[in-house]
Amino acid sequence: MSIYLFRRTLQSLLVLVSVTLIVFVILHASGDPVELLMPPEANQEHLDAMRRTLGLDKPLWVQYGLFLKNALQGNLGVSYHHGQPAARLVLERLPASMELVFVAFSISLILSIPLGVMAATRRGKAFDRITLLGSLIGISAPHFWVGIALILVFCVELKWLPSSGRGTWAHLVLPAGSLGIYRLALFIRLVRAGMLDVLTQDYIRTARSKGLSERTVVYWHALRNTLIPFVTIAGMQMGHLLAGAVVTERIFAWPGMGRLFLDAVNHMDFPVIIAWALITSAIFLTVNFIVDLVYVLLDPRIRH
Amino acid sequence: MDTGYTDYAPPTVKFLGFRYIPAERQILHSFLTNKMVMVAVVLLVILLGCAIFAAWITPLRPTKQNVISRLRPPIWLERGKAPHLLGTDRLGRDVYSVIIYGLRISLTVGVVSAAIAMVFGVVMGLMAGYARGFWEAFIMRTVDIQLALPTIMVALCFMVMFGRGLGKMIIVIAITGWATYARTVRGTVLSIREKEYVESAHAVGLSPGIIMTKYFLINAITPVIILAAVDVPRVILLESTLSFLGLGVPVTTPSLGLAIARGYRVLFSGSWWVSIFPGFALMLLVGCINVIADWLRDALEPRSREQV
Numbered sequence: 001m002s003i004y005l006f007r008r009t010l011q012s013l014l015v016l017v018s019v020t021l022i023v024f025v026i027l028h029a030s031g032d033p034v035e036l037l038m039p040p041e042a043n044q045e046h047l048d049a050m051r052r053t054l055g056l057d058k059p060l061w062v063q064y065g066l067f068l069k070n071a072l073q074g075n076l077g078v079s080y081h082h083g084q085p086a087a088r089l090v091l092e093r094l095p096a097s098m099e100l101v102f103v104a105f106s107i108s109l110i111l112s113i114p115l116g117v118m119a120a121t122r123r124g125k126a127f128d129r130i131t132l133l134g135s136l137i138g139i140s141a142p143h144f145w146v147g148i149a150l151i152l153v154f155c156v157e158l159k160w161l162p163s164s165g166r167g168t169w170a171h172l173v174l175p176a177g178s179l180g181i182y183r184l185a186l187f188i189r190l191v192r193a194g195m196l197d198v199l200t201q202d203y204i205r206t207a208r209s210k211g212l213s214e215r216t217v218v219y220w221h222a223l224r225n226t227l228i229p230f231v232t233i234a235g236m237q238m239g240h241l242l243a244g245a246v247v248t249e250r251i252f253a254w255p256g257m258g259r260l261f262l263d264a265v266n267h268m269d270f271p272v273i274i275a276w277a278l279i280t281s282a283i284f285l286t287v288n289f290i291v292d293l294v295y296v297l298l299d300p301r302i303r304h
Numbered sequence: 305m306d307t308g309y310t311d312y313a314p315p316t317v318k319f320l321g322f323r324y325i326p327a328e329r330q331i332l333h334s335f336l337t338n339k340m341v342m343v344a345v346v347l348l349v350i351l352l353g354c355a356i357f358a359a360w361i362t363p364l365r366p367t368k369q370n371v372i373s374r375l376r377p378p379i380w381l382e383r384g385k386a387p388h389l390l391g392t393d394r395l396g397r398d399v400y401s402v403i404i405y406g407l408r409i410s411l412t413v414g415v416v417s418a419a420i421a422m423v424f425g426v427v428m429g430l431m432a433g434y435a436r437g438f439w440e441a442f443i444m445r446t447v448d449i450q451l452a453l454p455t456i457m458v459a460l461c462f463m464v465m466f467g468r469g470l471g472k473m474i475i476v477i478a479i480t481g482w483a484t485y486a487r488t489v490r491g492t493v494l495s496i497r498e499k500e501y502v503e504s505a506h507a508v509g510l511s512p513g514i515i516m517t518k519y520f521l522i523n524a525i526t527p528v529i530i531l532a533a534v535d536v537p538r539v540i541l542l543e544s545t546l547s548f549l550g551l552g553v554p555v556t557t558p559s560l561g562l563a564i565a566r567g568y569r570v571l572f573s574g575s576w577w578v579s580i581f582p583g584f585a586l587m588l589l590v591g592c593i594n595v596i597a598d599w600l601r602d603a604l605e606p607r608s609r610e611q612v
Binding site: 011012014015018019022023136137139140141142144145148149151152156163239240242243244246247250251261262265273277280281284285288 | 445448449452453454455456457460461464537541544545548549551561564567568571572574576579580583586587590591594595
């Protein structure tokens, strides 16, 4: 177990270092931010001076070395646009994004399990067909468009909910709903497929032949065995939600990391872009790491 | 994964007392008895036709602006005006024409990107499985890194570097997709690498190229087809997302994602048609491909378990 832990940690760190390298090279190869930062009338001397202040005159690998050294101390550079530490800017926005992701994820998890189980136990019946059609729409509709449709109905037409900003529960309903709808649809399909698979197993037949009620068989014996692999896949999706929230935050003007990133792209604010990519990756890797551990603990068969 | 689209009883042939069902007949039969898949195929063919013959079935060029006919509602509403069937956007562009040409972009990106990712991923997977040693480790660690990162983040970072452009976006999306193929193909190769018939092929001196294609590739075809079918909807949605965020195709391209973004800006003035119709077209396209992909997976690999 400890060897597994060690290898897994090492692997995550390797990925993180590769991300720093890739993001760093990509962004520095993509253009000169100095010309964007300085007024157009600035002469060559001023431009060079600015480059020196930002450390952009050194060779790329020296810049990368310095960047890595600073990153280890929690310093990801200073935002060109805001003039504040990039890491702090991103981390300040983290709670808003996490709130959105957490609510979206919880909604989809809580709704998908009963719906998936009910669809599987009523296979081929009307309820199953409607659920399947609904989940097909859910995985096929672009979620930014779902967000726009929700705004149209609940903000423009009915005027029930606010369309932008953050603060109250009412602000959270539409963003979380539109972010969660794809996962909800996906999870329903996964639970349904998992249940259908488990319900054909021998131990289910044994449980039935013991005279247990159908309810006990479905919700105690079958669901438990469906949930172990399901929770792993679902957990991995949580990290994807954080990155995917970029779009939702744009539509609902949600003050999270994603919006900060999109603004940074417009200003070619490299430190913020790098900080966003690094912090998103770090959270993604940590979540997947925990999910992996939980899976290993839950399922003794794969404890190598 | 059972998706509910294959509740069928294939015809059986009695042969020496055994029930024998040829695989092709099973697949054909499951197709013909499955209304949902039939509808999806017909719809997809229609959408494909629209994309191919866009110039003949649209009244206007999708880029044609018209200051006088700005933000016209669909034709059946008050103020609606021919030939703007589904209304116009803020610059007077015809929404219907934008959708038809947008389908062309979506399908092009979907098919080309998925194809590049597939070919590259399959070649990498074959090489990793065949080579062993350093190259196998190198390719597979790259795959691990790729799969350990959220796709949309990788795509966004690459688009920031390359800048907008159709070709660039096709490449970037392909980069985000190849790793799954490589991992699957290598897995298949590993499972047959030690079999006697492969060893004997080595022993009689067949070239690596022949062993890779005739032995390894053949065995990997079914999972690769299934992966590709599932990948196309993902690619199309990713294209529209990138374009929606302004990091995809250039603003003059008639893309569905861009059209939805433009519609979002005029949403609060009540011009809902500019974003709702393109999004609906996108959903229809992706939905059809999803249904077909699901059916294909069930038909080709009845025992396959879902791996997201």
